[in-house]
Amino acid sequence: MDSKKTPFYQKHLQNKGRIVDFSGWALPVEYKSTLAEALAVRKSCGLFDASHMGEIAVRGANAFSFLQRLVSNDLSILNVGQMQYNLFLNESGCIIDDLMIYRMRDSFFCVVNASNKEKVLKWLNENIQSEVEIIDKSMEYSLLSIQGPKAVEVIEKVFDCQGINFEYLSFKEIQIEGEEIIVSRSGYTGEDGFEIYFPWENSSKWWDKLIEEGQNFELKPCGLGSRNILRLEAGYPLYGHEIDDTINPYEASLDWAVKLSKGFVGKNELSKIKDIGAKRKRVGFLMLERAIPRQGYSIHSETGVIGKVSSGTYSSNVGKFIGMAYLDKDYAKIGQEIEIEVRGKLYKATIVKFPFVSIKTKKSKKLKLKT
């Protein structure tokens, strides 16, 4: 099957991106060096093509009550222009998908994982109520993500703006050159940054504009490889690794995104799990010896196998091998020493607190976009 191409596909080829298939999309895993790209995002800024992400609009008179019943976080605290991390759960309280929900004037804009989009659409439609409309907008919007301490300066240049009041996890719909775009201050790296949704057609010119202005701010095009390192460093879960429809949010250490004060699908099971306590926990670990921990590797203690690696990498920002794992709750403690089996040999590691790097999203510089 041919991978689908984003509007920036030619740009990736021109920049000698190494193209791979990711959830059915042809995307660059890296341009020149994954490690250098991950470093650039924490030092200056990087540009990611995230057009593969699924966008689903939910609108209609009952859109709010419909979604509020299907997500674990509390949508009622969300004002127009704000966005929120959320989870869709099944009846067992396990994770169907994790997503960002943007509250717009007349709809909710749900950004879901590409790999889960069809599953989510089906599930939403199975739960449909009157006065609710579900629209797949994935092919209407491309998405570029610019991340890093200098991202704000590139945005100021490209969108000719400056000033105040554009906080992290907020967004604006703006008109520029006759086009409607959505700019949100958000990302998947733990750095200050912006995600920009463009009308799919003709969006490749925006890549050029960002790259051109970015030249003065050491902007580097970045691939999926560095995106994965950066989200791991920030302690963020990835669907298919840390979360899936057999894992609940308490196990995934996503308690903060579950609000038992409201009703939602999966709540009954989750309430029970909360009382008993999760049997296993998502933790972060640091390798004490050189070895790459990869998904599925067994984790041992003196008593036997106590868990499994969900993701691992070499972190160029930390300068060490890091990873995430699921461990039996008795071992999921900061400072716990573990051993990871890599090709038949055991390598020492220790459980550490998330994140692996300091998160910069709360300290973002004030910015005002022209609306």
Added chain:
Amino acid sequence: MPDLKFTKAHEWVKVQGEIATIGITDYAQSQLGDIVFIELPKPGEEIKKSSQFGTIESTKAASELYAPVSGKVIQINDELVNNPERVNESALDKGWIAKVRLEDVAELDSLLDESAYREFIDKEI
């Protein structure tokens, strides 16, 4: 370099007398991307042509290292343990992996010379 030979598994061998220095090719390192881990053979270990004698891992994947020749490992490039990126920087020189005392010099005849290897990777691309 007339004494440089290659395998289809993208290793190179440089022979001086009965000692063969082994590494991975520049093409291999460029395909792997950033190399972050190398499991080296142990000095004294006997390695067998075409069987695995180590592992090399980049940010993308783990790959097995196959011995291009048989023989006893007499020296390994210890520097790679803490600086595996040497292989990216200098695959054919500072990024050498091991030195082996050749068991059977005739094995070298089955390896590719530089132009044959080049032709092979051109087809692979």
